[in-house]
Amino acid sequence: MNKPITNHMPTAELQALDAAHHFHPFTDKAGLAAKGARVITRGEGVWLTDSEGQRIIDGMAGLWCVNIGYGRKEMGRVAARQMDELAYYNTFFQTTHVPAIALAAKIAELAPEGLNHVFFAGSGSEANDTNIRLVRRYWQVKGQPERDVIISRWNGYHGSTMGGGSLGGMKPIHAHGGKIAGIEHIDQPYWWGEGSDMSEDDFGLARAQQLEAKILELGPEKVAAFIGEPIQGAGGVIIPPATYWPEIQRICDKYGILLIADEVITGFGRTGNWFGSTTFGIKPHIITIAKGLSSGYAPIGGSIICDEVAEVVGSAGEFFHGYTYSGHPVAAAVALENLRIMQEEGVVEHVRDVAHPHLKAQWDKLAEHPLVGEAKLVGLMGSIVLTPNKAKRAKFASEEGTVGLRCRERCFANNLIMRHVGDRMIIAPPLVITTDEIDILMDRARKSLDECYQGLLDDGLMVEKAD
Ligand code: PXG
Numbered sequence: 001m002n003k004p005i006t007n008h009m010p011t012a013e014l015q016a017l018d019a020a021h022h023f024h025p026f027t028d029k030a031g032l033a034a035k036g037a038r039v040i041t042r043g044e045g046v047w048l049t050d051s052e053g054q055r056i057i058d059g060m061a062g063l064w065c066v067n068i069g070y071g072r073k074e075m076g077r078v079a080a081r082q083m084d085e086l087a088y089y090n091t092f093f094q095t096t097h098v099p100a101i102a103l104a105a106k107i108a109e110l111a112p113e114g115l116n117h118v119f120f121a122g123s124g125s126e127a128n129d130t131n132i133r134l135v136r137r138y139w140q141v142k143g144q145p146e147r148d149v150i151i152s153r154w155n156g157y158h159g160s161t162m163g164g165g166s167l168g169g170m171k172p173i174h175a176h177g178g179k180i181a182g183i184e185h186i187d188q189p190y191w192w193g194e195g196s197d198m199s200e201d202d203f204g205l206a207r208a209q210q211l212e213a214k215i216l217e218l219g220p221e222k223v224a225a226f227i228g229e230p231i232q233g234a235g236g237v238i239i240p241p242a243t244y245w246p247e248i249q250r251i252c253d254k255y256g257i258l259l260i261a262d263e264v265i266t267g268f269g270r271t272g273n274w275f276g277s278t279t280f281g282i283k284p285h286i287i288t289i290a291k292g293l294s295s296g297y298a299p300i301g302g303s304i305i306c307d308e309v310a311e312v313v314g315s316a317g318e319f320f321h322g323y324t325y326s327g328h329p330v331a332a333a334v335a336l337e338n339l340r341i342m343q344e345e346g347v348v349e350h351v352r353d354v355a356h357p358h359l360k361a362q363w364d365k366l367a368e369h370p371l372v373g374e375a376k377l378v379g380l381m382g383s384i385v386l387t388p389n390k391a392k393r394a395k396f397a398s399e400e401g402t403v404g405l406r407c408r409e410r411c412f413a414n415n416l417i418m419r420h421v422g423d424r425m426i427i428a429p430p431l432v433i434t435t436d437e438i439d440i441l442m443d444r445a446r447k448s449l450d451e452c453y454q455g456l457l458d459d460g461l462m463v464e465k466a467d
Contacts (some may be wrong), residue, residue, distance in 0.1 A: 011051040014039050025160075038412075043070025046430045046437050048417070056415045057441050059427040064233055064265045065296035068341050069430040075297045075337055082333035091120070091327045100327030103336045107289070107304060110274050110339070115287060117310035120302040120327035124264035124290035125159025127301040128227070131286055132163045132180075133321050135225040135258050138309050141316040147224045148182050151214055151257075155188045157234035158227065158262055158288075167227055170235075184218065186210040188232060189240035192374055192385050192393055204241025212251045225258035225285075230276030233265035233428070236421035237383035239376045245280045258285045258309065264301070268292030269342060269431050271379035272352035279378065285309050292431075295338045298331035342431075351379050351431050358435045362442045369446075371453040380431055386423045386452075394464040396423060403461065407452040414451075416444035 015036035024032060039051035046069055048056045061067060082099060089097050104118040119134070121127040132150060139147035152158065154169035165173045166180040169188070187194065187210055195203040215223050226248065232238040252259045261284035266276030270292060273279045277287065286309065290301030305313075313319055325331070342348065356379055366375040366384050373387040386403050388394050396403050404420030411418040411425075419426050429441065456462045 011039055012036070014051060045069040045071065046433050054415055056417055057429075057437065057444065059411075059416055059418045059429050059441055059445075061428055061430045062296050063291070064270070064428045065291035065294075067268055067270070067292040067431045068295045068338055068345075068347065069432045072295075072297075072341065074341065075295075075334055078333050078337040079298065079330050082330045086329050089329060090324065092322055097327075097329050099329040099332035099336060103327070103332040103339075106336060106339055107293075107302070111287065111304045112275060112277055112283070114306050115284075115304045116307055117305040118302050119305060120300065120323075120332070121290075122299050122323055122325045122328070122331075123159070123301045124262075124288060125161040125164035125301075126323060127264075127288045127290060127303050128158045128167055128262065129161050129163035130303050130321060131225075131227070131260055131288060132167070134286070134303065134305070134309065134313060134319075135260070137313050137319060138258065139224050141312050144221065146222055149184055149218055149223050150182065151184050151186060151211060151223060151226045153188045153228055153232075154185045155190070155235040155238070156185075156227075156229060156232055156262075158229075159264075184214060186214050188235065188238060189244045190232075190236075190238045191241055195393075200241040201243045204243035205247050207240075208244050208247035208251065211248055212254075215251070215255050215257065220255045220257075223255065223257050225260055226252055227260040227262055227288075229262045229264075230266045230280045230282060231271070231378060231381055233381070233426075234421070236424040237376070237381055237426040237428075239378055239381075239383070240280075245282050249282060260284060260286045260288065262288040264288055264290045265292075265428070266381070268295075268339075269348040269351050269379070270381050270428065272348070272356055273379075274348055293338070294331060294335040297338060298328075298334040299325075300328065300331035300335050345432075347431050354435065355380055355431070355433055355438065359438050359442070362438070366445070366449070369449055369453070371449055371456070380433070381426075381428050383424050383426045386425065388462045388464045392464070396461065397463040397465045398461055403452070403456065406455060407448060410448035410451045410455075411444065414444045414448050416441060416448060418445060418448070 018037050019033035040048050041051050042049040046058055048058050091100055107118050108116040119130055121130055136148050152167045156169045158164045158167035162180055166183045169185045189204055189207040191200045191203045261277045261282050263276050267289045271279040277284055285306045287304040294300050360377050363375050363377045363382050366372050371386050373385040373390040375384045388396050400422045404423040408420040
């Protein structure tokens with residue numbers, strides 16, 4: 001194969017090569033080969049272009065990560081400069097370099113109080129693997145090595161390495177390769193789907209109290225940590241009832257259990273604050289970061305660690321853990337430039353004061369659509385649930401995800417990227433989205449919902465699942 005692979009090859013040729021050689025993540029290989037992947041060729045702001053020249057509005061910021069939007073030239077310039085100066089050096093064995101120093105200091109400045117130490121990884125999954133080892137090491141050093149169980153939630157997502165996938169509560173992931181020992185799951189705070197006839201507030205408390213029940217079942221002396229996403233992202237943008245996080249916090253405090261907030265999605269402005277922990281009043285010992293840290297321009301993640309945990313683990317000799325690319329200088333320089341842009345351009349303030357209120361006014365109204373049950377939005381992270389009967393919070397008779405997929409296909413056809421998780425539709429656009437662009441996104445979303453609804457009526461699919 002001598003021919004260069006360019007954006008100017010016919011789409012069908014690119015698709016054939018892709019199907020032949022590229023094994024995609026989380027994708028049905030045979031299904032994709034039959035259909036052909038959509039080839040994305042350019043990005044600018046909130047807009048993507050595909051190999052057929054279509055302009056698509058990206059309501060998902062890539063995979064929840066392109067917070068400053070695509071095509072910022074400063075980012076490439078910083079990467080090139082850093083590659084010229086020092087393309088690589090490691091941070092093992094008592095060496096360091098300026099980008100890792102500067103980025104760690106900047107993250108400590110932005111993080112909630114008391115979280116001043118950063119362990120770098122290449123991704124969110126790696127960072128959560130670090131967290132498993134870190135919290136177990138912490139309890140070992142404290143003389144309580146039997147405290148090694150980590151409690152997590154069903155339908156949480158913490159990555160897809162063995163550690164991340166095990167922490168996550170997605171059974172299809174556990175089914176492919178198993179689950180590591182010492183991880184226990186409790187139910188998620190998903191009121192619409194699982195709240196039966198409880199009020200949202202009572203349900204939030206009940207679901208949080210499952211943590212206490214699990215701690216008592218295992219024995220508090222066995223539990224190292226609890227991990228949760230402030231808002232479950234990949235699980236379908238599940239925004240917990242207001243009562244949930246305060247009760248989780250109370251329980252972690254009562255039993256002295258470390259609290260890990262996985263902010264891979266909610267970090268760096270997504271919820272209208274720098275961290276979702278601030279939005280929800282959570283006081284974590286460790287925050288997992290990735291994605292928005294570099295706005296996806298370079299692969300980088302990490303764990304922001306509180307003073308106490310860093311001091312304990314740091315007081316007992318070497319911590320046998322690290323990655324070749326921990327604090328990679330180019331990725332760190334790119335992340336630092338991303339944070340400079342976010343701070344100097346007031347991106348978090350834009351989310352809080354401009355983009356969120358503008359989107360919320362229209363997003364909330366979607367709940368009046370005949371196909372939509374509830375519509376929820378925190379910052380620029382939103383979800384709607386599709387239902388054949390909103391009064392009963394009914395599910396569709398069709399297999400879960402059938403209607404969501406049909407809705408996503410309408411969005412795709414209307415050049416809007418809006419994802420489905422089961423029969424929920426979710427958005428998380430770049431944080432720099434303007435009010436005009438929000439209007440375009442919402443026009444396309446409403447049109448897609450109308451078309452989906454009409455299609456369901458035509459095909460006799462607005463049917464409730466029997467109780
Ligand atoms: N924690 C959370 C909360 C995440 O959302 C990870 C950890 C893992 O990060 P890495 O960088 O290893 O992918 C994530 C990633 C989806 C989807 O379908 C979500 C993620 C990744 C891929 C797909 O919504 N989140």
